[in-house]
Amino acid sequence: MISVLGAGVAGLCAATALSEAGFAVEVIEAEGAPRPASLLAGGMLAPFCEGESAPDVIVTQGQAATDWWAAHVPDVQRRGTLVLAASRDTAELDRFARATRAHRWVDPGSLEPDLAGRFARGLFFETEAHMDPRAALDSLRATLCSRGVAFRNGTPSGRVVDCRAMGAASSLTDLRAVRGEMVEVVTPDVDLSRTVRLLHPRFPCYIVPRGHGRYMIGATMVESAHAGPITARAVMELLSAAYTVHPAFAEAEVVSTEAGLRPAFPDNIPSIRRIGGRIHVNGMYRHGFLMAPVLAVQLAKMMTEELAHAD
Amino acid sequence: MFYGTELNSRLMLGTAQYPSPQVLRDAITASGTEVITVSLRREGQGGDAFREILRDSGCRILPNTAGCHSVREAVTTAQMARELFDTSWIKLEVIGHADTLQPDPFALVEAARILCADGFEVFPYTTEDLIVGERLLEAGCRVLMPWGAPIGSGQGLRNIEGLRTMRTHFAGVPLVIDAGIGAPSQAMAAMEMGFDAVLLNTAVAKALDPVAMARAFGRAVTAGRAAYAAGLMPRRDMAAASTPIFGQAVLA
Numbered sequence: 001m002i003s004v005l006g007a008g009v010a011g012l013c014a015a016t017a018l019s020e021a022g023f024a025v026e027v028i029e030a031e032g033a034p035r036p037a038s039l040l041a042g043g044m045l046a047p048f049c050e051g052e053s054a055p056d057v058i059v060t061q062g063q064a065a066t067d068w069w070a071a072h073v074p075d076v077q078r079r080g081t082l083v084l085a086a087s088r089d090t091a092e093l094d095r096f097a098r099a100t101r102a103h104r105w106v107d108p109g110s111l112e113p114d115l116a117g118r119f120a121r122g123l124f125f126e127t128e129a130h131m132d133p134r135a136a137l138d139s140l141r142a143t144l145c146s147r148g149v150a151f152r153n154g155t156p157s158g159r160v161v162d163c164r165a166m167g168a169a170s171s172l173t174d175l176r177a178v179r180g181e182m183v184e185v186v187t188p189d190v191d192l193s194r195t196v197r198l199l200h201p202r203f204p205c206y207i208v209p210r211g212h213g214r215y216m217i218g219a220t221m222v223e224s225a226h227a228g229p230i231t232a233r234a235v236m237e238l239l240s241a242a243y244t245v246h247p248a249f250a251e252a253e254v255v256s257t258e259a260g261l262r263p264a265f266p267d268n269i270p271s272i273r274r275i276g277g278r279i280h281v282n283g284m285y286r287h288g289f290l291m292a293p294v295l296a297v298q299l300a301k302m303m304t305e306e307l308a309h310a311d
Numbered sequence: 312m313f314y315g316t317e318l319n320s321r322l323m324l325g326t327a328q329y330p331s332p333q334v335l336r337d338a339i340t341a342s343g344t345e346v347i348t349v350s351l352r353r354e355g356q357g358g359d360a361f362r363e364i365l366r367d368s369g370c371r372i373l374p375n376t377a378g379c380h381s382v383r384e385a386v387t388t389a390q391m392a393r394e395l396f397d398t399s400w401i402k403l404e405v406i407g408h409a410d411t412l413q414p415d416p417f418a419l420v421e422a423a424r425i426l427c428a429d430g431f432e433v434f435p436y437t438t439e440d441l442i443v444g445e446r447l448l449e450a451g452c453r454v455l456m457p458w459g460a461p462i463g464s465g466q467g468l469r470n471i472e473g474l475r476t477m478r479t480h481f482a483g484v485p486l487v488i489d490a491g492i493g494a495p496s497q498a499m500a501a502m503e504m505g506f507d508a509v510l511l512n513t514a515v516a517k518a519l520d521p522v523a524m525a526r527a528f529g530r531a532v533t534a535g536r537a538a539y540a541a542g543l544m545p546r547r548d549m550a551a552a553s554t555p556i557f558g559q560a561v562l563a
Contacts, residue, residue, distance in 0.1 A: 226357030
């Protein structure tokens, strides 16, 4: 029996991969544990865009994520990512193009008719994708349940795989929190079909369509472990960025605002660590949906080999 | 000499916007810097983990009041910084304009006066204005930090003659070019002009390879300072042959 602690994206991906590898798995959700930060994620599968600041291992390994998700959950949208900048910030766009690969220059209006005439050029990352993180996690959970994986609280009964994000901070001394804040809006007036990233020297943001006029606008990156509600400054920055993308966002209804804590290691690279008899999958940072499947597959392989060795 | 502290490196580095704390640490090492600045306004009390990483760098920490728009905010943030980092050093920024991030000289002088009286050693982020500089010295500052150009703009030394005048005017005062530096050549130019140090952040943090860029800036600052110390030749408006013509066969 393997006991996966935590039911965020890292835990559910790990449980899925381990179950598929033939292990008996249970998922332990501690009573009163904070809601997983992955529920607040953008749900972007954008390894090439992340390469702007993330190391190459994220870009290279993260490319496997889209196929993994498409094989496990419905509604993975392979629509690519459109990267834009306001006309005064076009230098940021050139820098972004130099820092990344797998893109081409486009007329944004040719891809997203609602943006026609608003931006002279944009960068299109055609192979990227997005999905609704809540729907995706619900779907993983449902599949696990149907495979007989128990979700419960209490004491783990098997070998522990700890995916508790900041909940494991006492054993992972170099784990820190990076606060993220986001806003969700609904508007019938803007129709975008793919993730749009707006570059800005101080507050870059992305807009991910959730369908039916609903958009997630995120996300701040603050070196803080404070989990309190979204700040007015974050709301102003995110909404003004959305307004820059399309002024009709000004009339959108703000339906939710959220703040959460991303767990991160000093190099901001998600990883698997062994401490004593316990295996940790942690440090997802802003790469949870991109890297959790990759780590889950590695974990399952590692534990299968271990088992073979023990026999 | 900054408030009695001698430094081997004349490059000061900001710590924002790096791809990761690991890259930041490597950049600090590659640059050779001994002074790093850190902001507190947005991170607040919850930023302990990141601050611990900065403390571990072994650098002297110069906390800043970036993001403060009023005297009260700046003074409160400085007091919090003194507690968190156990240092009396404070880089005082009072922003007057959200778009250009230009300092508000009136609030700056007032905040400097309060903080100096409270025992802080203030590094005020100012413009090249001479009168503001004098007022800051009167307020108790022993260092001035004139901007090269607006924060994050990478425009370099936008008013080079104004900065030259400032250097001459405040002959014995440590002057640090703070903000606006985009390229090592610009940092080197500031050092050749006799400025005592250069402080920058975005040019390194947002380089495609921050660690390599940090190294480049470290070398440029060292070279610029060495050139200043060695005595630069004056500019001339005519060619001056470095070899005497006498005694050579001149065919005319």
